[in-house]
Structures are given as C-alpha cells and as structure tokens.
Amino acid sequence: MAKIDLSEITAEHLYVNRRRFIKGLGVLAAGFALGACATSSPSPTPGDEAPVAGQNADELGDALTPFETVATYNNYYEFSMGKTQVVALARDFATSPWQVEVGGLVQNPRTFELDDLLKLEQEERVYRLRCVEAWSMVVPWIGFPLSRVLGMVEPKPEAKYVRFETVYAPDQMPGQRSGGYEWPYVEGLRLDEAMHDLTILATGIYGKPLLAQNGAPVRLVVPWKYGFKYIKSIVRIDLVEEMPTSLWMAAASHEYGFYANVNPNVPHPRWSQATERRIGERGRRKTLMFNGYEEEVAHLYEGMDLTVFF
Amino acid sequence: MEGSRKTLWLRVGTHLFGLAPLVALACAYAGDRLGPDRIGEATRWSGRLAVVFLLLSLTPTIVAKIFGLSTVLKARRALGLYAFAYAAIHFLIFVGLDYGFDLDLILLAIRDDRFILVGLGALIILTALAVTSTKGWMKRLGKNWKRLHRAVYVAGALAVWHYAWSFKELRPTPVVCGALLGLLLALRLPPVVRWTGRLRARD
Numbered sequence: 417m418a419k420i421d422l423s424e425i426t427a428e429h430l431y432v433n434r435r436r437f438i439k440g441l442g443v444l445a446a447g448f449a450l451g452a453c454a455t456s457s458p459s460p461t462p463g464d465e466a467p468v469a470g471q472n473a474d475e476l477g478d479a480l481t482p483f484e485t486v487a488t489y490n491n492y493y494e495f496s497m498g499k500t501q502v503v504a505l506a507r508d509f510a511t512s513p514w515q516v517e518v519g520g521l522v523q524n525p526r527t528f529e530l531d532d533l534l535k536l537e538q539e540e541r542v543y544r545l546r547c548v549e550a551w552s553m554v555v556p557w558i559g560f561p562l563s564r565v566l567g568m569v570e571p572k573p574e575a576k577y578v579r580f581e582t583v584y585a586p587d588q589m590p591g592q593r594s595g596g597y598e599w600p601y602v603e604g605l606r607l608d609e610a611m612h613d614l615t616i617l618a619t620g621i622y623g624k625p626l627l628a629q630n631g632a633p634v635r636l637v638v639p640w641k642y643g644f645k646y647i648k649s650i651v652r653i654d655l656v657e658e659m660p661t662s663l664w665m666a667a668a669s670h671e672y673g674f675y676a677n678v679n680p681n682v683p684h685p686r687w688s689q690a691t692e693r694r695i696g697e698r699g700r701r702k703t704l705m706f707n708g709y710e711e712e713v714a715h716l717y718e719g720m721d722l723t724v725f726f
Numbered sequence: 727m728e729g730s731r732k733t734l735w736l737r738v739g740t741h742l743f744g745l746a747p748l749v750a751l752a753c754a755y756a757g758d759r760l761g762p763d764r765i766g767e768a769t770r771w772s773g774r775l776a777v778v779f780l781l782l783s784l785t786p787t788i789v790a791k792i793f794g795l796s797t798v799l800k801a802r803r804a805l806g807l808y809a810f811a812y813a814a815i816h817f818l819i820f821v822g823l824d825y826g827f828d829l830d831l832i833l834l835a836i837r838d839d840r841f842i843l844v845g846l847g848a849l850i851i852l853t854a855l856a857v858t859s860t861k862g863w864m865k866r867l868g869k870n871w872k873r874l875h876r877a878v879y880v881a882g883a884l885a886v887w888h889y890a891w892s893f894k895e896l897r898p899t900p901v902v903c904g905a906l907l908g909l910l911l912a913l914r915l916p917p918v919v920r921w922t923g924r925l926r927a928r929d
Contacts, residue, residue, distance in 0.1 A: 485762035497897070500761045549894060551763065596895070667895060683838035686891045690834045691825075695763050699826025702834070 467622035469556035474542045476708060478694075481553035483622045485695055490629040491547065492648060494582065494589040494601065506628035509588055511649070514633050520579070520654030523570035530633050534619060536560045541616055543639035545646075546678045546707045552692045557637050558620030563611045565653070571607065575655035578610040579603075580636055583651045597663055603647035604660030604674065605638065606716075614639055614712055617650070640706040640713045642676045673726040677717070678707035682726050733800045740801040744808035747775050748815070765823045770892070772819055773845075776812035777889055777903055780852075780882050783809050784910045792913065792922045803859055806878070810856040813849050813885070841891045848884035851877050882907045 467483040474480075490502035495509075516533065519525035538558050546552045566578070582601035586592040592599040609615060618637045619626055626632040631648025638645050644664055664672035671685050680690045680703040691700040706713050717725070751771050754760050760767035783805035786798040820842075825832050836842055855875055857863070864871050886907055890900035912918060 489762040499763070551766065671894075685840075687841040688835040688837065688839035690837065691831050693763075693766065693824060695766075698765065698823055699828060700824060700831050700835075702831065 467624050469542070469622050470540045471542050471556065474544060474554050476544075478544065478554050480542065480556055481695055486553060486555055486621060487627055487629065489553075489695060491549075491643065492591075492629060492631065493597065494591040494599070494649075495629070496591060502629045505590060509585075509628040509632070509649075511628060511633040514651075516634060516650055516653060518565060518569045518653045520656050521572040521575035522655050523572060524568065526569055528565070533560075533565070533617065533634060536564055538619065540623075541614075541618075541637070541639075543614075543637060544707050545639070545643055546692060546703065548642040548644055548672070548676070548684065548689075550687065550689065550692050550703075552694050552701075552703075554694075556622055557616065557618040558623065558626075559616040559618035559634075559637065561613055562615045562617050562636070563613065565617065566610060566655075569655070571655045574657050576607055577656050577659055578605045578607060579652075579654045579656050579660035580605075580647045580650055581652035581654075582647055583649045596667075598666050599663075601647055601663045602660060602666075603636065603645055603662045604656075605636075605645075606659075607655070608716055609638065609713075612713065612716070614709060640678055640709040642678060644672065645676050675717075675722075675725050677713075677722065677726075678703060679705060679722055679726070681705075682723050733797060736797065736800050737804065740804045744779065744804060744811075747771075748812075751775075765819065769816060769819050769824060772812050772816035773889065773892070776809055776816055776852075777882075777885050779805055779809035779812055780878070780885055781903065781906055781910065784878065784882070784907075788910060788913045791919055792926075794926060807856055807859060810852040813852050817846075817849055841888065844884050844891065845888035848881045848888060851881035851884070855881070879907070879911055 467487075469480055472480055488503050489499050490506075491499055492502045492506065495502045495505040512530065514530040516528045516530070517525075518528065538560055540556055540558050542554060542556045544552060545555050562578075580603045583589075584592065584600040586599070605615065616637050618631070618635050619633060621627065621630055626635065631646070634650050635648040636646050636650065645662075659674055662672070662674065664676075665674060678689070683689050689703055692703045693700055704710070751768065755764060755768050758764060760771075783802060786800075786802040786805070789798045790796045821827060821832060825835070855878060858867065858871065858874060867874060883904075886900055886904045889903060890896065893900075913922075
C-alpha cells in the first residue's frame, strides 16, 4: 500500500494510464485523484471520464456491477424514493466545503475537513452490497477503515456505540421536505462493529470520487449488513453509551432492527431474505450468511439470538 | 345492426387498450429501456397493470347500475381477462425471469414469504374467475356464478395488499388503489344502488 502525497496530484488521464501499471496490486491508491476532483466538480455525472476499478471481481469471483448501474440505480430517500430518479435530483448537491464532526464520548473531539479525510491513505475495497429489498450488487469502493478516524479521536471507555448522522439540507434534498421520516437519517453501529477492518468510510467509487447519488462526499460501508446501514453524506459521528435509534428503527422497529445483518435464515416480517437478485443478472442466487463475510464477522455475534437481534 | 356495430367498436377498443401496455412493456424490456433492474421493473409494471385492470373491470357494472348505461357491460369480461393476463404475466416474470424457474430457490423463498403468498392468493382467485368466465360456465353455475365472481373483490383486496407490501414502507399508490377498490365496492352496496336509482328516477 503506497502512502499518497498530495503533491502527487495528477490529471485524471495520467492517473488512468498509471492505473494500468498498478493494476493487479489489488489495492488502489487513489487519494490524489480524489483530492484533485474534490474541489472542482462536486458531483461528476456518469460519462465524465472513464471509471476504472483496480479489480474486476470480488474475492468470491463475482463480477463487478457495471459503473453505469451503480451510478444510476440508487436508494437515496433524501432525494427520491424512486431509484432511477435520484441521479437527476442529486446533480447539483453541494459536497464542498464539507466537514465531519466527530465527538461524543471521545478524548479528542475533532472536526475533519473533507480534505483531512482524503489525506488518509485510500484503498479500494470490492464488496457485495445486499439491500434489505432482496437485490444486490458488487461495488468497488474507495475509502479507509472507520477505525482510523475513531483511533484519532480516542473513544472513552464508556463509549459502546457509534451514531452517524447525514446532512440535513432540505433546500437541496427534496425528500427531506416531505414527511413520513424523522430526518436527518441516523444510523448506528456497536463499537466493535465500527472498529472492524471491513467497516469503511467510502469516499470514492470505481476509481472516482463518490458521486452525489452514491452518498458523496463520504458514506459508511458495512458489507455484512443490509444496505440501509450504509449511511450517506455523513456530517456527524458520535461515540455514545446507549444504542442509537436509526431512522428505520424509528419508522418500523419490528421490521428493521439495529443490527440488520444480512441473514438468509431470518426473513423480513413480510418477505424472504433467502435469495437475492443480483442487478443485471437473470435468475436468483442464494443469499449468503453475513453476505459472505461470515468468517470475518460471525464472532462478533457469538451467543446472540439473531432472530431477536435482527 | 347499429347497436352491434357500437359494441364491436367498444370491444375492439377494449382489446387495443388492454394489449397496448403489454406491447409497450415487451418492447421496453427487449430494448433494455427499463433501467438497470429491468427484471424488477418488468415485475413491478406487470403487477401495477394487473391492479389497474382489476379496478377497471369493476367499473362497467357500476356505470351500468348508476347511469343505466348497460352497453359498457360488453367490456367487462375483457377487462377482467386482462387483469388475469397481467397477473399471470407478473407471475411468469417472477418464476421465469427473476427465479429462472429454479424450483429449489422458489420454494426456499416462499417458505417465509408472506408477501408472495398474498399475491399468489389473488392470482388463484383470478385464475378461477378467468376459467369460469365463459358462457358455458355461466350456464353451468347458474346463480352460483354471480356469487363466485363476487370473489373478484377478494382478489382485488389481496392484490392491493400485496402491492402495499412490496415496498419497505407504506406508500401512497397502493393506498389510493385500496381506496378506489373500497369506493367501487361501496357503490355496489344495495342501499347505495337504491339511492342512486331514486336519483335517476327523479330526472
């Protein structure tokens, strides 16, 4: 993994060329490209420049979901409940300047400028994304482990959970102007889940800065959980003692639990979670326990009844 | 002669109206214009069409009763059959395109899927109604035919319920469909029919 010096900021075409050389390393250091784009265009639309991922499959050999799909099929209620309508509504969403306040039960509360986060070593993570609605994708994220940021602020011993909050910008987010939900979006993780190496803050996708419709400029990615846990456009992260109430728990706690771990054996009260439709594929596939990350995360839930803590 | 020509146009019009969305959907699917999740989108569109045609098939009886316009009854059977056809297409997309006719996966899914079961209930009723929609079955069943075909309201309720459950949260569209179904049912209740009959007699 190469550390990225900001003096290396390079034009995208050079960066794409260089990509060919480092392809195969499995780890993509894209910080410079992110830094270069963060200040210019807040939300590049698909087609601006060629999106390039460092890998073309996940560790199971599942092919990446095409960039066009990832960039146009979005579940982002702050903009629209229609997945294909988000792109247009998010086009002018301002992601610069951007700050993320990290506080609560920590020794060193700190406000990160987006650039501070982009200066952290960025790497590519190809993860399966399983939505609670029983569809899935394979996405090449760029980001860094959340534990990096948590380490910097030093959680106090009484901190048990991490609470995340999305920006509240009803003037820019039409969905936040309509009722039905308690905006802003809130999500939470147990501290050990948040510290797990698979848990990342994503700042990019397909070798490019995160698109507005994908939750720019910074979102959470927790690949063994349902997609609604991947809170987008984060402005606040708090370490807390009590389990936070997420937006979906507040909306329907009997259907959407705090843990929301992908589990084919625990159905949603109304529908099965045993299978999923990989977007773009015909036919279904069986949903894997913890979305295929069982080996890495099952120990976090040892002794817990997953039908109760769903 | 004039009358049968009128109903001929009504019948042809109903069929054009019933087939047009199917052609549009098939072309959009074949031309890959349904967005990234085209199987899901085809499933949703065929389902919506089934609900719409089911609601439409309930209107001729009411229009005939309230406005005394019995010509529209000629369109009723076709509208009902389109409701069934779209429900059947919806089901075929689900088992064929979505599940690739994989019986193991389908059974695995149905095991804990109340949402699918509700939809399946609606489809079973609509199938029974489609099969018994012929003149032969009308004769054979006599009085019971009318009783059996009132089950369309049960199918409608199940279909709207299934529609509402297809979303993560309660959305307005299925609620509107449910309200329309309730209204159409209410308009057939004897007191309402008597009341509208009196209104008509007055003018």
